[in-house]
Amino acid sequence: MPRPFALASLFLLSLTSAASALSSCVAFDANWNLIAFNFGGKDYNAGTQDNWNSANPTDITAQGRPPFDGPNVSCYLSQFTNAIYVLGADSSNPTAVYLYDAAAKSWSTQSVKADDGNKFDPTNFGAILDHDTNVFYAYSKGELFSLDMELLKAASSTTKQWMDVQTVPWDASSYEPTMALAQNHVHFLGVPGVPAGSAKIFVIHFSFMQPEPQSYGQFPNTHGQVTSFFKDEGVQTQFAFIPDDGSATYVIDVTSNTTQSLKAPSAKDSKATYFASTNALVQLSSSGSVAYLPFDAQTADKSGADWVAITKLPTASASSASGSGSGASPSGTAGTSSGSSGSAGSTHDNGALTSPFADRWVWSVVGLLTGFALF
Numbered sequence: 001m002p003r004p005f006a007l008a009s010l011f012l013l014s015l016t017s018a019a020s021a022l023s024s025c026v027a028f029d030a031n032w033n034l035i036a037f038n039f040g041g042k043d044y045n046a047g048t049q050d051n052w053n054s055a056n057p058t059d060i061t062a063q064g065r066p067p068f069d070g071p072n073v074s075c076y077l078s079q080f081t082n083a084i085y086v087l088g089a090d091s092s093n094p095t096a097v098y099l100y101d102a103a104a105k106s107w108s109t110q111s112v113k114a115d116d117g118n119k120f121d122p123t124n125f126g127a128i129l130d131h132d133t134n135v136f137y138a139y140s141k142g143e144l145f146s147l148d149m150e151l152l153k154a155a156s157s158t159t160k161q162w163m164d165v166q167t168v169p170w171d172a173s174s175y176e177p178t179m180a181l182a183q184n185h186v187h188f189l190g191v192p193g194v195p196a197g198s199a200k201i202f203v204i205h206f207s208f209m210q211p212e213p214q215s216y217g218q219f220p221n222t223h224g225q226v227t228s229f230f231k232d233e234g235v236q237t238q239f240a241f242i243p244d245d246g247s248a249t250y251v252i253d254v255t256s257n258t259t260q261s262l263k264a265p266s267a268k269d270s271k272a273t274y275f276a277s278t279n280a281l282v283q284l285s286s287s288g289s290v291a292y293l294p295f296d297a298q299t300a301d302k303s304g305a306d307w308v309a310i311t312k313l314p315t316a317s318a319s320s321a322s323g324s325g326s327g328a329s330p331s332g333t334a335g336t337s338s339g340s341s342g343s344a345g346s347t348h349d350n351g352a353l354t355s356p357f358a359d360r361w362v363w364s365v366v367g368l369l370t371g372f373a374l375f
């Protein structure tokens with residue numbers, strides 16, 4: 001009787017993937033303080049790199065923050081304005097852009113609508129924020145869009161709109177965006193038909209997709225996560241690429257056209273997200289733990305650096321808790337299990353049980369039991 005079992009497995013599978021996404025992100029402000037959004041229902045400033053494993057993060061949870069109830073939160077630093085833009089953090093208003101003014105520690109909500117053709121899908125896109133123009137470029141379902149954030153660190157009262165830029169010139173039917181910003185160019189990785197070690201380039205200033213891919217050395221032509229290393233001044237010229245299999249951390253330098261292969265993250269996690277400062281690449285894993293790879297732009301051979309867990313932050317969880325109060329306790333809850341599960345669970349670098357993982361565990365057991373019962 002394989003069918004009921006297969007059905008139960010499908011059921012299990014869907015629950016598993018539904019519970020795996022985090023509603024959190026990490027980002028840097030323009031002074032390279034690490035900001036952790038929605039960690040146990042709160043937001044934290046973990047300070048600069050020298051503080052990450054010595055000082056306690058500061059609770060910066062403030063009014064007007066997004067509900068953080070969407071599964072695909074993404075964060076972007078506007079370096080000129082020292083604001084962090086948060087997308088996908090409000091499921092009831094999926095196109096809204098939340099602005100966190102890092103100096104004023106305040107939030108505002110920018111009303112944004114899709115393009116006139118309504119092709120931009122706020123639940124399915126990848127994006128970069130262009131350093132020099134402060135314009136977002138987003139890929140959604142084969143189409144490239146832009147959204148001008150002017151020099152906003154607080155929302156404008158005028159509703160903004162995504163603009164349709166162009167259709168990408170490749171078979172986009174199964175393309176999931178892997179997009180990085182460097183030298184005012186959007187780099188698309190994993191594009192079908194492009195040789196390994198190469199990227200398709202969209203030149204922002206000319207709104208022009210280069211017909212020939214640019215070669216940068218050696219990395220696989222696959223989907224992964226990307227984030228650009230900032231500089232204290234000027235546009236980013238290097239970005240990190242971590243393929244979904246987590247097999248390496250590639251750093252692509254678009255000035256020398258070369259790629260270095262650095263240590264792979266300890267957590268091999270296709271759902272992890274990343275954010276880089278000038279000196280570190282930070283990983284937020286899908287189980288809510290945070291780690292970083294030190295990065296010295298001045299050192300020619302960076303291959304010696306290894307990943308370090310950041311243990312002072314509480315666990316990021318798929319919490320839909322909004323605003324203040326009721327969320328999990330901030331830090332140091334090592335060894336405590338979260339809520340309902342009570343049974344065996346998984347610990348990670350923070351030593352705390354993460355609730356997405358706990359949920360997944362519980363449902364997995366239920367699914368398995370159901371499967372066996374039917375079988």
Ligand SMILES: *[C@@H]1O[C@H](CO)[C@@H](O)[C@H](O)[C@H]1NC(C)=O
Binds near residue numbers: 070071088123124
């Ligand atoms: C989240 O991202 C996944 C993978 O891209 C996508 O399938 C899903 O529709 C997204 N959901 C929302 C609500 O954004």
Ligand SMILES: *[C@@H]1O[C@H](CO)[C@@H](O)[C@H](O)[C@H]1NC(C)=O
Binds near residue numbers: 214255256257
């Ligand atoms: C990198 O490639 C571009 C485009 O092919 C070229 O113009 C540039 O000179 C190359 N840079 C170096 C350092 O070789």
